[in-house]
Amino acid sequence: MTEAFGRVLVTGGAGYIGSHVVHALLERSARVVVLDDLSTGAREAVAEGAILEVGNAGDRAFAVAVLRRHRCQAVLHFAGFIVNSESVRDPLAYYANNAGATRTLLEACVEAGVGTFVYSSSAAVYGAPDRVPVDEDAPLAPLAPYGRSKLAAEWMVRDTARAHGLNVAVLRYFNVAGADPAGRAGQVSRNATHLIKIACQAALGLRGGVEIFGDGYDTPDGTCVRDYIHVSDLADAHLAALEHLGAGGESLTLNCGYGHGASVREVLAAVERASGRKLDVRVGPCRPGDAPMLIADTRRIRKALKWRPRLDDLDAIVTSALGWERRLVEAAARS
Numbered sequence: 001m002t003e004a005f006g007r008v009l010v011t012g013g014a015g016y017i018g019s020h021v022v023h024a025l026l027e028r029s030a031r032v033v034v035l036d037d038l039s040t041g042a043r044e045a046v047a048e049g050a051i052l053e054v055g056n057a058g059d060r061a062f063a064v065a066v067l068r069r070h071r072c073q074a075v076l077h078f079a080g081f082i083v084n085s086e087s088v089r090d091p092l093a094y095y096a097n098n099a100g101a102t103r104t105l106l107e108a109c110v111e112a113g114v115g116t117f118v119y120s121s122s123a124a125v126y127g128a129p130d131r132v133p134v135d136e137d138a139p140l141a142p143l144a145p146y147g148r149s150k151l152a153a154e155w156m157v158r159d160t161a162r163a164h165g166l167n168v169a170v171l172r173y174f175n176v177a178g179a180d181p182a183g184r185a186g187q188v189s190r191n192a193t194h195l196i197k198i199a200c201q202a203a204l205g206l207r208g209g210v211e212i213f214g215d216g217y218d219t220p221d222g223t224c225v226r227d228y229i230h231v232s233d234l235a236d237a238h239l240a241a242l243e244h245l246g247a248g249g250e251s252l253t254l255n256c257g258y259g260h261g262a263s264v265r266e267v268l269a270a271v272e273r274a275s276g277r278k279l280d281v282r283v284g285p286c287r288p289g290d291a292p293m294l295i296a297d298t299r300r301i302r303k304a305l306k307w308r309p310r311l312d313d314l315d316a317i318v319t320s321a322l323g324w325e326r327r328l329v330e331a332a333a334r335s
Helices: 015-027 058-067 084-087 091-112 147-166 195-203 232-247 265-274 301-305 314-334
Strands: 007-011 031-036 051-054 072-077 116-122 168-175 176-177 210-213 228-230 252-256 282-284
Touching: 007 091, 007 176, 015 228, 015 232, 031 058, 031 091, 031 147, 031 195, 072 084, 084 091, 084 147, 084 176, 084 210, 091 314, 116 147, 116 232, 168 228, 168 232, 168 314, 176 195, 176 314, 195 210, 195 314, 228 232, 228 314, 232 301, 252 301, 252 314, 265 314
Parallel strands: 007 031, 007 072, 031 051, 072 116, 116 168, 168 252, 176 228, 210 282
Antiparallel strands: none
């Protein structure tokens, strides 16, 4: 890894997914630089051994200076806004941060001579697909500004790759969940929007209950179905993408999921099993921009990257997430 890529810049490396990828990179002896403005990430989430540069990935001069100072040869871009419903209320913020900042970062990469770029995209680019599992060639019809901002960034990544010779991988995440099995990283966001984190907090008495946003969808139990992927398996996919590109592999776009889904009610039942507590569940209205069902066709990533998930089990995902939330509670009690 080190010989192939030199120093790797991870934007958003103080956040949820980025921090797990930083741990995985360091385990493989990569030299890692984290670029994060700490607006949603946490300084303490950055693994020991990584260099932290505090700033905005959308600041071209700063990004160029960081890339040159550390002689970075590869960039993994995680920084961005991720809340679908929030994007409906404030679309311009999402276009500015997800699309505009990506454009600026790409410009910095070209100026600094970076050769490899891995982009953190989303299954939201598919909208509500006619068929599931959905493959990478399915029509792209995002339902909300979040998905449209990610799709716009995808276009910029691929166009820049063609024009400037970048080697790129676009990874479309399905629902990322869980926490590092070793307890080193997890979700630290104060205002959680991820279902599993919210449900785990409720199981620990940190919330009054859990709201289901609609139960009248055309799914087996009426609630939305999602393909939940453990964050550590997703981190492994990023390393596999870097190795693929470093070995001269072609640029690619890949789904990151498991190929099967769980409904909201199934997730809540898994949290109840793991915690031994009954959740207070209430049903609210549907949220704008929510697709009834999103499940990944994973044949391409398994073939192209030889990627094999290690933690493909809803109960294992929930157990790791619950363990992380308990650690946060214990740490707060000690402080």
